[in-house]
Amino acid sequence: SYEVTQPPSESVSPGQTATITCSGDVLTNQYVHWYQQRPGQAPIMVIYKDNERPSGISDRFSTSASGTRLTISGVQAEDEADYFCQSADISGTYPLFGGGTKLTVL
Amino acid sequence: VQLLESGGGLVQPGGSLRLSCVASGFTFNNTAMNWVRRAPGKGLEWVSAISFGGGNTFYADSVKGRFTVSRDNSKNTLFLEMNSLTVADTATYYCAKPPSSDLWGCFQHWGQGSLVIVSS
Numbered sequence: 668s669y670e671v672t673q674p675p676s677e678s679v680s681p682g683q684t685a686t687i688t689c690s691g692d693v694l695t696n697q698y699v700h701w702y703q704q705r706p707g708q709a710p711i712m713v714i715y716k717d718n719e720r721p722s723g724i725s726d727r728f729s730t731s732a733s734g735t736r737l738t739i740s741g742v743q744a745e746d747e748a749d750y751f752c753q754s755a756d757i758s759g760t761y762p763l764f765g766g767g768t769k770l771t772v773l
Numbered sequence: 774v775q776l777l778e779s780g781g782g783l784v785q786p787g788g789s790l791r792l793s794c795v796a797s798g799f800t801f802n803n804t805a806m807n808w809v810r811r812a813p814g815k816g817l818e819w820v821s822a823i824s825f826g827g828g829n830t831f832y833a834d835s836v837k838g839r840f841t842v843s844r845d846n847s848k849n850t851l852f853l854e855m856n857s858l859t860v861a862d863t864a865t866y867y868c869a870k871p872p873s874s875d876l877w878g879c880f881q882h883w884g885q886g887s888l889v890i891v892s893s
Contacts, residue, residue: 698879700879700880702817702880704811704817709867709883709884709885709886710809710817710867710880710883711883712872712879712880712881715872715876715879715881716876716879721872721881749816751816751817753817753819753879753880755878759877759878760831760877760878761819761831761833761878762807762819762822762878762879763819764816764817764818764819765816766816767816767817
Protein backbone atom coordinates (compact mmCIF):
# COMPACT_ATOMS: atom_id res chain seq x y z
CA SER A 668 0.00 0.00 0.00
CA TYR A 669 1.03 3.61 -0.50
CA GLU A 670 2.06 5.66 2.50
CA VAL A 671 2.77 9.29 3.21
CA THR A 672 4.91 10.00 6.26
CA GLN A 673 5.37 13.05 8.46
CA PRO A 674 7.14 13.62 11.77
CA PRO A 675 4.61 13.45 14.61
CA SER A 676 5.69 16.71 16.17
CA GLU A 677 7.75 19.84 15.70
CA SER A 678 8.29 22.80 17.96
CA VAL A 679 9.38 26.34 17.22
CA SER A 680 9.75 29.64 19.05
CA PRO A 681 7.65 32.65 18.05
CA GLY A 682 9.17 34.59 15.19
CA GLN A 683 11.28 31.67 14.03
CA THR A 684 10.75 29.46 10.98
CA ALA A 685 9.02 26.09 11.19
CA THR A 686 9.66 23.34 8.68
CA ILE A 687 7.54 20.22 8.27
CA THR A 688 8.49 17.48 5.87
CA CYS A 689 6.44 14.90 4.04
CA SER A 690 7.85 11.76 2.46
CA GLY A 691 6.67 8.79 0.42
CA ASP A 692 7.35 7.14 -2.91
CA VAL A 693 4.14 8.45 -4.48
CA LEU A 694 5.16 12.05 -3.91
CA THR A 695 7.47 11.93 -6.91
CA ASN A 696 4.48 11.38 -9.22
CA GLN A 697 1.56 13.10 -7.51
CA TYR A 698 0.81 16.60 -6.29
CA VAL A 699 1.28 17.43 -2.60
CA HIS A 700 -1.27 19.48 -0.68
CA TRP A 701 -1.07 20.83 2.88
CA TYR A 702 -3.71 21.50 5.52
CA GLN A 703 -3.77 23.19 8.90
CA GLN A 704 -6.24 22.03 11.53
CA ARG A 705 -6.69 23.71 14.87
CA PRO A 706 -8.50 21.89 17.69
CA GLY A 707 -12.25 21.83 17.22
CA GLN A 708 -12.09 23.41 13.78
CA ALA A 709 -12.36 22.16 10.22
CA PRO A 710 -9.13 21.80 8.24
CA ILE A 711 -7.86 24.73 6.19
CA MET A 712 -6.00 24.19 2.92
CA VAL A 713 -2.77 26.23 3.02
CA ILE A 714 -1.02 24.86 -0.10
CA TYR A 715 -2.26 22.87 -3.09
CA LYS A 716 -0.65 21.45 -6.21
CA ASP A 717 2.78 21.52 -4.56
CA ASN A 718 3.17 25.30 -4.45
CA GLU A 719 -0.16 27.08 -4.98
CA ARG A 720 -1.51 29.15 -2.12
CA PRO A 721 -5.30 29.53 -1.90
CA SER A 722 -6.62 33.04 -1.69
CA GLY A 723 -6.60 34.38 1.84
CA ILE A 724 -3.68 32.24 3.00
CA SER A 725 -0.73 34.15 4.39
CA ASP A 726 2.46 34.23 2.33
CA ARG A 727 4.22 33.06 5.50
CA PHE A 728 3.24 29.60 4.23
CA SER A 729 5.44 28.27 1.45
CA THR A 730 6.79 24.99 0.15
CA SER A 731 9.85 23.59 -1.54
CA ALA A 732 9.72 23.10 -5.30
CA SER A 733 8.60 19.50 -4.85
CA GLY A 734 5.98 20.50 -2.33
CA THR A 735 7.29 18.03 0.22
CA ARG A 736 8.59 20.61 2.68
CA LEU A 737 6.22 23.14 4.26
CA THR A 738 7.81 26.25 5.69
CA ILE A 739 6.05 28.68 8.01
CA SER A 740 8.05 31.85 8.45
CA GLY A 741 7.68 34.30 11.34
CA VAL A 742 5.74 31.73 13.38
CA GLN A 743 2.94 33.14 15.52
CA ALA A 744 0.98 31.61 18.37
CA GLU A 745 -1.99 31.16 16.03
CA ASP A 746 0.08 28.79 13.88
CA GLU A 747 -0.02 26.16 16.63
CA ALA A 748 -2.04 23.38 15.02
CA ASP A 749 -1.88 19.98 13.36
CA TYR A 750 -0.52 20.03 9.83
CA PHE A 751 -1.28 17.34 7.28
CA CYS A 752 0.28 16.71 3.92
CA GLN A 753 -1.83 14.91 1.37
CA SER A 754 -1.18 13.27 -1.95
CA ALA A 755 -2.71 10.38 -3.89
CA ASP A 756 -2.02 6.82 -4.91
CA ILE A 757 -0.17 6.03 -8.12
CA SER A 758 -3.36 6.33 -10.17
CA GLY A 759 -4.14 9.74 -8.72
CA THR A 760 -7.62 8.53 -7.78
CA TYR A 761 -7.39 7.78 -4.06
CA PRO A 762 -6.26 10.59 -1.74
CA LEU A 763 -3.70 9.76 0.93
CA PHE A 764 -3.05 11.81 4.05
CA GLY A 765 0.11 11.84 6.07
CA GLY A 766 -0.27 11.07 9.74
CA GLY A 767 -0.04 14.72 10.71
CA THR A 768 2.50 16.87 12.50
CA LYS A 769 1.59 18.67 15.70
CA LEU A 770 3.29 22.06 15.62
CA THR A 771 3.88 23.56 19.04
CA VAL A 772 4.77 27.23 19.40
CA LEU A 773 6.96 27.50 22.47
CA VAL B 774 -18.92 28.47 -0.69
CA GLN B 775 -20.81 26.85 2.13
CA LEU B 776 -21.03 23.19 3.08
CA LEU B 777 -23.38 22.22 5.90
CA GLU B 778 -23.35 18.67 7.24
CA SER B 779 -26.03 17.04 9.33
CA GLY B 780 -27.13 13.60 10.46
CA GLY B 781 -24.43 12.69 12.95
CA GLY B 782 -25.11 11.28 16.38
CA LEU B 783 -24.76 8.32 18.70
CA VAL B 784 -25.34 4.86 17.23
CA GLN B 785 -24.74 1.36 18.51
CA PRO B 786 -22.19 -0.97 16.91
CA GLY B 787 -23.74 -2.62 13.90
CA GLY B 788 -26.11 0.25 13.39
CA SER B 789 -26.60 2.67 10.52
CA LEU B 790 -26.55 6.41 10.00
CA ARG B 791 -26.99 8.75 7.04
CA LEU B 792 -25.04 11.97 6.76
CA SER B 793 -26.10 14.85 4.52
CA CYS B 794 -24.16 17.84 3.24
CA VAL B 795 -26.03 20.76 1.70
CA ALA B 796 -23.87 22.86 -0.60
CA SER B 797 -24.21 26.46 -1.75
CA GLY B 798 -22.13 29.18 -3.36
CA PHE B 799 -20.80 27.15 -6.28
CA THR B 800 -22.04 25.03 -9.17
CA PHE B 801 -22.64 21.79 -7.30
CA ASN B 802 -23.53 19.68 -10.33
CA ASN B 803 -20.14 20.11 -12.00
CA THR B 804 -17.96 19.43 -8.93
CA ALA B 805 -16.75 16.12 -7.53
CA MET B 806 -17.36 15.84 -3.79
CA ASN B 807 -15.69 13.98 -0.97
CA TRP B 808 -16.09 12.79 2.59
CA VAL B 809 -13.10 12.98 4.94
CA ARG B 810 -13.08 12.00 8.61
CA ARG B 811 -10.96 12.48 11.68
CA ALA B 812 -11.21 10.04 14.55
CA PRO B 813 -10.32 11.18 18.08
CA GLY B 814 -6.56 11.14 18.54
CA LYS B 815 -5.98 10.19 14.91
CA GLY B 816 -5.25 12.02 11.68
CA LEU B 817 -7.34 12.91 8.68
CA GLU B 818 -8.60 9.99 6.60
CA TRP B 819 -10.20 10.26 3.18
CA VAL B 820 -13.39 8.19 3.16
CA SER B 821 -15.18 8.51 -0.16
CA ALA B 822 -15.54 10.50 -3.37
CA ILE B 823 -18.24 10.87 -6.00
CA SER B 824 -17.99 12.31 -9.49
CA PHE B 825 -19.94 15.40 -10.44
CA GLY B 826 -22.73 13.40 -12.07
CA GLY B 827 -22.76 10.67 -9.46
CA GLY B 828 -21.89 7.91 -11.89
CA ASN B 829 -18.51 7.12 -10.35
CA THR B 830 -17.90 6.45 -6.67
CA PHE B 831 -14.75 5.65 -4.75
CA TYR B 832 -14.11 4.38 -1.23
CA ALA B 833 -11.30 3.85 1.23
CA ASP B 834 -10.66 0.17 1.96
CA SER B 835 -11.72 0.74 5.57
CA VAL B 836 -15.32 1.53 4.55
CA LYS B 837 -15.76 -0.29 1.26
CA GLY B 838 -18.85 -2.46 1.26
CA ARG B 839 -20.32 -0.68 4.29
CA PHE B 840 -20.60 2.96 3.22
CA THR B 841 -22.38 4.36 0.17
CA VAL B 842 -21.89 7.86 -1.20
CA SER B 843 -24.55 9.49 -3.34
CA ARG B 844 -25.73 12.93 -4.39
CA ASP B 845 -28.89 14.74 -5.42
CA ASN B 846 -27.83 17.50 -7.78
CA SER B 847 -31.36 18.89 -7.90
CA LYS B 848 -31.06 19.62 -4.18
CA ASN B 849 -27.32 20.43 -4.03
CA THR B 850 -26.94 17.69 -1.47
CA LEU B 851 -24.29 15.04 -0.83
CA PHE B 852 -25.02 11.92 1.23
CA LEU B 853 -23.07 9.24 3.04
CA GLU B 854 -25.00 6.13 4.04
CA MET B 855 -23.08 4.27 6.74
CA ASN B 856 -23.97 0.69 7.65
CA SER B 857 -22.45 -1.96 9.92
CA LEU B 858 -20.82 0.75 11.97
CA THR B 859 -18.01 -0.14 14.36
CA VAL B 860 -16.30 1.80 17.13
CA ALA B 861 -13.48 2.47 14.66
CA ASP B 862 -15.91 4.62 12.63
CA THR B 863 -16.26 7.07 15.51
CA ALA B 864 -15.07 10.37 14.04
CA THR B 865 -16.00 13.82 12.86
CA TYR B 866 -17.05 13.54 9.23
CA TYR B 867 -16.47 16.42 6.83
CA CYS B 868 -17.74 16.96 3.34
CA ALA B 869 -15.14 18.68 1.22
CA LYS B 870 -14.64 20.01 -2.29
CA PRO B 871 -11.59 20.87 -4.43
CA PRO B 872 -10.50 24.43 -5.24
CA SER B 873 -12.02 24.17 -8.71
CA SER B 874 -14.17 21.75 -10.65
CA ASP B 875 -11.23 20.62 -12.78
CA LEU B 876 -9.27 19.35 -9.78
CA TRP B 877 -9.64 15.95 -8.14
CA GLY B 878 -8.51 14.73 -4.77
CA CYS B 879 -7.68 17.85 -2.84
CA PHE B 880 -9.90 19.86 -0.58
CA GLN B 881 -10.11 23.64 -0.28
CA HIS B 882 -13.62 23.95 1.12
CA TRP B 883 -14.81 21.99 4.14
CA GLY B 884 -18.01 21.77 6.11
CA GLN B 885 -18.05 22.30 9.84
CA GLY B 886 -18.14 18.55 10.46
CA SER B 887 -20.68 16.08 11.79
CA LEU B 888 -19.77 13.98 14.81
CA VAL B 889 -20.54 10.27 14.65
CA ILE B 890 -20.11 8.25 17.84
CA VAL B 891 -20.40 4.48 17.67
CA SER B 892 -20.82 3.07 21.15
CA SER B 893 -22.93 0.64 23.11
